[in-house]
Amino acid sequence: MFIKLAAPCLLSLAALIGPASAAETLPDAIAAPGETVVLSVHAEGAQVYECKAGTDGKLAWAFREPIATLLSEGKTIGRHYAGPNWExxxxxxxxAKAAGNAPGATAADIAWLKLEVTAHRGSGVLTPVTTVQRINTHxxxxxxxxxxxxxxxxxxxxxxxxxxRKG
Structure with a gap:
């Protein structure tokens, strides 16, 4: 009796888990196969734009720099700013420098990025980092x-x- 009841429940559970796992798969352009997560943080901030003349001579907003607070479990653990830099x-x-991108979930969301680390400063949790991904943008x-x-x-x-980090 238990097995007859458990089987449909397990199949239902598998159906629920399956789509969630698939949704978490990153686009190839920003994937980092073979790399290991060192740290994952939430960021809240702003993308700063400057009014500039485009190649057509018309004024338009051009990206200038990010300004964001890095948070872990609701506590400030660092900052993100022009460069791009993360402290x-x-x-x-x-x-780091951009190495790949994928569209955000909506037209209002900035792109998801894969960035290759170009420089390290200081010593600590970010010391071994070789790649940074920006995902789940809003x-x-x-x-x-x-x-x-x-x-x-x-x-x-x-x-x-x-x-x-690699490996």
Missing amino acids: HADGSAVA GGKLEGSCGKAGELKSAPYSAEYVFL
């Missing part, structure tokens, strides 16, 4: 025309940053 409260830091996009060259405007965003 941990233990004194370790990394700078907001942060600012598009369209603007009125005056040099004007700055920010768009609030949140994301998860995953710090990885």
